[in-house]
Amino acid sequence: MSFVKRNPHSPTGFFACEAAGLRWLSAAADGVPCAQVVAVDDDALTLERLAVGAPDPVAAEEFGARLAHTHDAGADGFGAAPDGWTGPGFFGPLHQPLPMSYAAEASWGSFYAEHRLRPMAERAALDSATAEDVAAVADRCAAGDFDDDDQPCRLHGDLWSGNVMWTPDGVVLIDPAAHGGHRETDLAMLALFGCPYLDAVLAGYQRHHPLRAGWRDRTGLHQLFPLLAHVALFGGGYLGQTRAAARSALMLS
Secondary structure, eight states, rough: OEEEEEEETOOOTTTHHHHHHHHHTTTTTTTOOOOEEEEEEEEEEEOOOOOOOOOOOHHHHHHHHHHHHHHOOOOOSSSSSOOTSSSSSSEEEEEEEEEEEOBBBBBBHHHHHIIIIIIHHHOOOHHHHHHHHHHHHHHHHHTTTTOSSSOOOEOOSSGGGGGEEEEEEEEEEHHHHHEEOOHHHHHHHHHOOOOTTTHHHHHHHHHOOOOTTGGGGHHHHHHHHHHHEEEEEEOOGHHHHHHHHHHHTTTTO
């Protein structure tokens, strides 16, 4: 049995990019399984059909541990595309994908500022106060204020709960915006709209790869890009969350 995602009006490379991301993530030893690619063309992506299961804390903890393994498989740089992919990147829903640039930055902050925050802020209809706060966060990122010694990680890139499929055999991931980035970005996405048994997921993650002190305080920083994308896609209903995320980032030491 298979499942077909189809959009005859999708941008060139959209489905091939997703397929490349699924394969790249799946190649991580002991990582989280991804939906298997059956076929891909310009208009559609055919995937294995997944059986639906119920979330439970044991599967959630295993998911967290496997996600740490996926991240630790690494990437060629901050913003790196999936191995072998040289086309464009995309972020967002099937029928309204937004462009997502790739890069090969040595600094996470520079990547996040110049390839995520500033471009998405230009697309989002922000009020002046929120725009100023987002610009100030981007400036601090570009200056390296939030850089650390963690290496570029292999990220799903759009890890909200809707892209976490609970099956009888555990979690399987779908719909990535895969790239090289900071591990806290995927974890912040899991928290953004809620994930079943998130505490168990985090416990499993930290069992394999303990997170750097203060990671919870940086959640808003890492949620800022997807919140800007939601403003760009869906309008001002997300402005309050976006402003709060920017201000929490500005309060970081």
